[in-house]
Amino acid sequence: MNQLLxxxxxxxxxxxxxxxxxxxxxxxxIKFSNFNSKIFPEFQLNDLDGNPVQSGSLNGxxxxxxxxxxxxxxxxxxxxxxxxxEQNIQIIGLNYKDSDLKANAWLKKHGNPYLFSIYDPRGxxxxxxxxxxxxxxxxxxxxxxxxxIQGEMNQRKWETIFLPLIQKAKQGS
Amino acid sequence: MIGEISHFLSxxxxxxxxxxxxxxxxxxxxxxxxxxxxxxxxxxxxxCWLVFISFGMYVYLAISDDFSIAYIANHSNSQxxxxxxxxxxxxAHEGSMFLWIVFLTAWSILFINSLNNNHPLxxxxxxxxxxxxxxxxxxxxxxxxxxERILPFGAVEGADINPVLQDxxxxxxxxxxxxxxxxxxxxxxxxxxYLLNGNFELQWEQDIKNWSxxxxxxxxxxxxxxxWWAYYELGWxxxxxxxPVENVALMPWLAATAFMHSLxxxxxxxxxxxxTMFLGILIFALSLFGAFIVRSGIIDSVxxxxxxxxxxxxxxxxxxxxxxxxxxxxxxxxxxxxxxKLVVTGSKESFLSMNNILMITSIFSIFLGVTxxxxxxxxxxxxxxxxxxxxxxxxxxxxxxxxIFIMISVDALWQRSMPLRRFFTAIxxxxxxxxxxxxxxxxxxxxFSILAYIGIFSGLLILFRYLLRVINNLFNxxxxxxxxxxxxxxxxxxxxxxxxxxxxxxxxxxxxxPGQSILVDKSVQEFSFxxxxxxxxxxxxxxxxxxxxxxxxxEISLNPQKRKYTTRGQITSESSIHATFLKDTYLTIGxxxxxxxxxFSLKINYFIKWIWFSAALMVLGMLLTIFKKKVS
Amino acid sequence: MIxxxxxxxxxxxxxxxSAFNQVVYEFExxxxxxxxxxxxxxxxxxxxTSGSIASSDAPVSRDLKNKVYELVRDGSTDxxxxxxxxxxxxxxSDYRPSLEGSNYLLWFGPFIFLGLMLIIFFIKRRV
Numbered sequence: 001m002n003q004l005l006x007x008x009x010x011x012x013x014x015x016x017x018x019x020x021x022x023x024x025x026x027x028x029x030i031k032f033s034n035f036n037s038k039i040f041p042e043f044q045l046n047d048l049d050g051n052p053v054q055s056g057s058l059n060g061x062x063x064x065x066x067x068x069x070x071x072x073x074x075x076x077x078x079x080x081x082x083x084x085x086e087q088n089i090q091i092i093g094l095n096y097k098d099s100d101l102k103a104n105a106w107l108k109k110h111g112n113p114y115l116f117s118i119y120d121p122r123g124x125x126x127x128x129x130x131x132x133x134x135x136x137x138x139x140x141x142x143x144x145x146x147x148x149i150q151g152e153m154n155q156r157k158w159e160t161i162f163l164p165l166i167q168k169a170k171q172g173s
Numbered sequence: 174m175i176g177e178i179s180h181f182l183s184x185x186x187x188x189x190x191x192x193x194x195x196x197x198x199x200x201x202x203x204x205x206x207x208x209x210x211x212x213x214x215x216x217x218x219x220x221c222w223l224v225f226i227s228f229g230m231y232v233y234l235a236i237s238d239d240f241s242i243a244y245i246a247n248h249s250n251s252q253x254x255x256x257x258x259x260x261x262x263x264x265a266h267e268g269s270m271f272l273w274i275v276f277l278t279a280w281s282i283l284f285i286n287s288l289n290n291n292h293p294l295x296x297x298x299x300x301x302x303x304x305x306x307x308x309x310x311x312x313x314x315x316x317x318x319x320x321e322r323i324l325p326f327g328a329v330e331g332a333d334i335n336p337v338l339q340d341x342x343x344x345x346x347x348x349x350x351x352x353x354x355x356x357x358x359x360x361x362x363x364x365x366x367y368l369l370n371g372n373f374e375l376q377w378e379q380d381i382k383n384w385s386x387x388x389x390x391x392x393x394x395x396x397x398x399x400x401w402w403a404y405y406e407l408g409w410x411x412x413x414x415x416x417p418v419e420n421v422a423l424m425p426w427l428a429a430t431a432f433m434h435s436l437x438x439x440x441x442x443x444x445x446x447x448x449t450m451f452l453g454i455l456i457f458a459l460s461l462f463g464a465f466i467v468r469s470g471i472i473d474s475v476x477x478x479x480x481x482x483x484x485x486x487x488x489x490x491x492x493x494x495x496x497x498x499x500x501x502x503x504x505x506x507x508x509x510x511x512x513x514k515l516v517v518t519g520s521k522e523s524f525l526s527m528n529n530i531l532m533i534t535s536i537f538s539i540f541l542g543v544t545x546x547x548x549x550x551x552x553x554x555x556x557x558x559x560x561x562x563x564x565x566x567x568x569x570x571x572x573x574x575x576x577i578f579i580m581i582s583v584d585a586l587w588q589r590s591m592p593l594r595r596f597f598t599a600i601x602x603x604x605x606x607x608x609x610x611x612x613x614x615x616x617x618x619x620x621f622s623i624l625a626y627i628g629i630f631s632g633l634l635i636l637f638r639y640l641l642r643v644i645n646n647l648f649n650x651x652x653x654x655x656x657x658x659x660x661x662x663x664x665x666x667x668x669x670x671x672x673x674x675x676x677x678x679x680x681x682x683x684x685x686x687p688g689q690s691i692l693v694d695k696s697v698q699e700f701s702f703x704x705x706x707x708x709x710x711x712x713x714x715x716x717x718x719x720x721x722x723x724x725x726x727x728e729i730s731l732n733p734q735k736r737k738y739t740t741r742g743q744i745t746s747e748s749s750i751h752a753t754f755l756k757d758t759y760l761t762i763g764x765x766x767x768x769x770x771x772x773f774s775l776k777i778n779y780f781i782k783w784i785w786f787s788a789a790l791m792v793l794g795m796l797l798t799i800f801k802k803k804v805s
Numbered sequence: 806m807i808x809x810x811x812x813x814x815x816x817x818x819x820x821x822x823s824a825f826n827q828v829v830y831e832f833e834x835x836x837x838x839x840x841x842x843x844x845x846x847x848x849x850x851x852x853x854t855s856g857s858i859a860s861s862d863a864p865v866s867r868d869l870k871n872k873v874y875e876l877v878r879d880g881s882t883d884x885x886x887x888x889x890x891x892x893x894x895x896x897x898s899d900y901r902p903s904l905e906g907s908n909y910l911l912w913f914g915p916f917i918f919l920g921l922m923l924i925i926f927f928i929k930r931r932v
Contacts, residue, residue: 001928002511006504009451013458013500017493023471023547024485038892097864123868130893132852132865409860416855530922538915545911556897558849559911560857563902567915680842682829691827746862763862768825 037146041128047116048093048100048107057116061166063091064138065114065153066126068098069106071134077152078110084158085113093117096126096134137162141169176242179230180320182223183310189220190307197300210296214285217303221282224310228275231319235262241327244268244319250331250740252712253339260344264335266468266484267319269347273464274309276348277355281306284359284384293375297366305358308491316484336713336738336745342402350395350422354460356388357429361457364450365499368506378440378449385436385453386799389429390792396422397788408746408761410680410776412784415564417472420539421463427539428456431532438525442587445522447510448529454499459536461492472543519590524582531575538567569627572668576631579661580604580638603637618677625672632669635661656801660794663787670783677756677779686770693775697758699723705771713738718762718771720749733762733773757781830874841877844886845870847901851894869894 046052058064065081067074085091093114095103100119107117120126129138132150139147139162147165149157193216197209235258240246248268249261263269281302288295313319338344360381367377399422404412413419432452439449466472469485516522542559549557584599585591591599610633615621639662646653681693683700690701701721708715716735721728731749738745751758756779763772832838842859848869850861858866858873869890876886887899902908 001925002507005925006507009504009507010497010501013493013497017489017497019544019548019551020465020471020489021486023551024469024482024489036895127865127868127872128893130851130895132894133863407860411860414856414860526926530919530926534915534919534922537918541911541914549907556895557902557908558897558900559902560847560849560900562847562900563911566912571915571919679838684825684827684829689827766825770825772829 035146035148037144040140040143040145041125043118043125043128045118045120045125048095048104048119049116050100053116053118057092058140058143060090060142061169062115062140063089063162064094064129064140065091066094066096066131066134066136066138067117068096068134069102070098071096073152074135075110077135077154078113080153080155080158081113082111090115092140094126094129094131095119095121096131097121097123139165141165175230176234176239176320176322179227179234182227182230183314183320186220186223186227187307187310187314189216189223190303190310193217193220193303194300194307197296210290210299213296213299214290217285217299218282220303220306221278224275224278224306228271231268231271232259232262235259238331239327240329240331241322241324242319243321243323245331246323246328247332250712253331256341256344257339260338263347264338267313267317269351270309270313270317270468271319272348273351273355274306274313276351277306277309277358280352280356280359280384280388281362284363288380292380293372294363294366294370294377294380297369298362301362301365302358305362305495308495312484312487312491316481316487332740336736336741336743337406340402340406342398343406346395346398346402348395349391349398353388353390353392353395353429354422354425354463356391357385357425357453357456357460359384359388360432360453361499364453365502368450368499368502371506371509373506373509376440378436381453382436382440383799385429386433386795389426389433390795392422392426392429393788393792393795396426397785401785404781405748405750408748408774410678410748410757410759410761410778412781415542415559415561417543418463418467420543421459421466424536424539425456425459425463427532427536428452428459431529432456434525434528438522442522443512444514444516445525445529446512447507448526450503450510452529454496454503455536458492458496458499461488461496465489465492466543472547517588517590519585519596521582521585521587524578524585527578528575528582531571531578535568535571538571539564542567565624569624572631573627576634576665576668579664580634583638583642583661599638602641603634606637607633614673620676622676625676628668628672628675632665632667632672635665636669639665656794656796656798658794659797660791663790663794666783666790667787670780670787673780674778674784679777681775683773683775684766684770685773686768689770696777697722697724697775700773700775702771702773710736712740716762718773720760720773722751722758724758729758731758731760733760735762752782754782755779832878837877840883841874844873844877844883847899848873848887848890849898849900851898857900 040058044052063084081091091114093116095117098119098121100121103117103119107114118125123131129145130148135152137149137153138145146169147162149161193213196216197213234242235245235249236255238245238249238251238258240249244265244267245261248264249258253261261268263272285295285299285302288298363377363381367375396419399419400412403414404410432449432455435445435449435452438445465485465488468488470481471485516526542563545559546557549555580600580603581591581596584595607630611626611630614629615626639658642651642653642658645651681697683691683693685691685700685702687702687705690699692698693700699722702718703721704719706717706719708717713736718733720731720733722731723729729751731751733749734747736745736747737743746761748759748761750760756777759776759778761774761776763774765771830838830841832841845859846857848858850856850858850863850866851869852863852865853861858869873886873890876889881889887901890898902911904912
């Protein structure tokens with residue numbers, strides 16, 4: 001009994017040390033977190049031009065990017081999104097708690113990387129998606145939400161979080 | 174220039190401490206030089222003074238607005254009052270680490286010089302202290318250097334301290350907390366020295382007793398200040414959220430409390446020695462763990478400092494190594510330490526053993542709660558959140574057990590069992606009174622929550638038990654240990670107040686335009702939003718609301734504000750609190766809506782003053798214990 | 806700027822009767838009210854590093870509070886409300902870990918630990 005106790009007194013701190021050491025050495029963003037994929041929530045909204053969004057528009061591999069004209073960080077990620085769209089990555093915008101006038105003006109001024117933007121002034125669809133603020137991005141594959149990036153999108157997050165999921169999806173189909 | 178000198182002094186301290194260690198290591202295996210200890214002490218003392226002067230110069234740099242130093246430029250501002258220029262030093266990682274080291278050094282120099290030169294443990298203690306201070310100084314200078322310059326010209330103006338930190342309570346909270354945390358380096362080092370030395374006939378408890386008790390006081394005040402600040406500054410009317418950073422401050426406190434009680438038994442009755450030694454090591458180990466958690470960014474918390482894996486790794490390795498070192502020696506010596514004395518069931522010693530077990534269980538529970546999300550995430554990637562629902566559920570039964578043991582053990586005897594008759598008379602009255610009181614509380618409030626009632630019952634048991642004690646003392650001249658009675662009464666009061674607060678407090682969210690008033694409930698008969706003004710202050714703009722309440726027949730004025738700070742553009746909310754004996758009326762202003770009305774959050778918090786008072790009682794009780802005249 | 810805005814609104818208010826609800830979260834009975842405030846203290850703010858939606862002013866917290874209010878008024882149970890929130894914001898939004906799977910170790914761990922220590926103590930009965 002005593003022997004066991006003595007052994008434990010030394011072993012337990014070692015276990016704690018190794019555990020925390022391991023956590024520290026893993027990259028923060030990719031960590032171990034899973035994302036529980038779910039079906040894209042139902043919605044009945046228009047796009048920024050006033051046309052209803054079609055139900056089939058979320059088929060295939062799409063990025064859904066939450067943005068707003070009042071969102072400063074969205075400007076930071078905008079060039080990256082533009083580059084993505086030029087590489088034929090399909091991006092759909094979700095205009096979050098914004099006025100359509102200001103949103104359209106913003107797109108005119110800074111450029112429009114989106115196929116179209118869903119107009120969600122009350123944030124209802126955003127709420128059902130679990131959006132915590134702007135900017136935020138989701139990866140949609142055949143109407144399933146399979147990936148999530150909080151905060152601005154950049155090369156690193158794109159490569160470590162979305163790309164692997166996209167490749168997995170392409171292999172699957 | 175001064176910055177360079179200050180930096181140089183710290184580096185020199187590193188050098189001197191290294192010399193102390195190398196010097197003693199060299200002589201470890203050869204014949205002991207007669208002046209070895211004297212020389213080592215001289216080097217050590219000089220190193221400590223270098224640290225003090227270095228920090229003193231750093232304070233001068235902060236006061237004189239030297240914005241060529243990156244840290245000072247990032248956290249201070251020329252418009253700040255001198256008091257806040259100084260406190261901005263410990264408002265973030267590098268500076269607060271510097272403060273931590275200064276306190277570590279201060280405790281060490283005071284303690285080591287209080288030991289006689291022929292004290293058999295002086296050398297090993299000196300080496301332990303030198304090693305620990307050196308490790309932290311290297312951490313500071315290598316990974317978190319407060320002396321880094323902004324080249325080539327420095328900043329024109331400081332970025333300003335976070336306005337949330339421009340507050341007297343928050344200014345003193347870290348120093349108090351650190352004084353407590355690092356004070357236990359003494360028990361850690363001295364006990365490790367004792368174990369290294371190997372002569373177990375030596376008495377060691379007396380040498381560190383008062384030092385540890387004083388450190389406990391600082392730790393208690395530090396935690397209480399943090400809680401108090403959170404209550405009146407953060408605007409949500411809560412004082413404890415079981416946030417990871419609060420938890421890592423609580424764990425050393427629990428270990429320290431257990432340690433003190435165990436020390437009492439250990440020095441009085443020659444029992445529980447190995448428990449006490451283990452606890453004495455555990456406290457500082459938990460403090461180190463706390464520093465690691467807060468400064469490595471590994472856990473999501475509002476309080477987290479730096480998100481830097483390099484710092485995290487250094488802290489983890491260093492803390493881990495010295496803790497392992499101490500615990501390995503402890504484990505190694507364990508057979509020789511075990512006494513053959515049996516603990517009599519029902520004796521005071523047995524209750525103190527139970528207390529240790531309960532405290533360790535509490536520490537384990539908190540540790541489990543803090544690390545469980547990390548463990549689960551690393552196994553299957555799921556994210557779990559652990560907070561008040563978990564901790565409140567786990568702690569309710571634990572404090573009930575603690576309260577029962579406290580109630581019984583007040584009358585327990587050393588080394589023998591309590592006579593059964595004594596046992597029953599001791600607990601019959603408090604239990605009966607507590608049950609009656611609980612019924613009365615339920616009858617008057619009609620609120621029931623099982624966890625809260627467990628807490629209320631626990632608090633009442635302790636309070637009534639000590640009330641009985643006091644009565645016995647006054648009328649039957651029965652002996653009462655005043656310090657212990659006051660401190661434990663404080664604990665009982667804490668359990669009672671916290672639980673009552675949780676069942677009675679309530680919140681109302683209101684929406685009024687200036688000039689409107691509303692009837693809220695039976696107690697707050699009228700809530701009038703009289704006026705709202707914009708005021709300009711030195712470094713911020715204020716939106717100030719004037720509200721008057723008719724509460725329980727009394728007229729109260731409240732003045733909640735929102736402030737926008739010019740330098741960083743940060744917006745803070747200043748709640749308005751009217752605190753009375755029984756409850757606090759706590760008003761926060763929210764946002765203005767499109768129709769011109771403003772939202773308000775009105776919270777009625779019960780027994781808040783009692784919570785602060787209970788912390789004061791615990792500290793008072795401890796002070797009495799430290800300063801009581803030795804009778805015998 | 807703010808002064809001007811306030812002035813305009815103030816005069817607007819003087820000229821009109823109260824056109825909005827003065828109690829933000831109004832309930833049918835105190836039990837419902839207690840449930841609401843208890844729920845929002847157990848739902849984690851999705852955007853903050855730590856803390857419940859009760860203690861957070863973030864826009865998404867406000868949206869969540871309003872939704873929880875609606876659901877409580879509609880008669881949803883606590884479990885249904887928490888499931889509703891978790892489906893959208895992740896399991897991590899419940900500060901009360903469910904009683905299933907590995908969480909048994911979490912909830913019973915401290916008491917198992919206590920039991921073990923007591924057993925060891927009584928076996929050793931030593932000091």
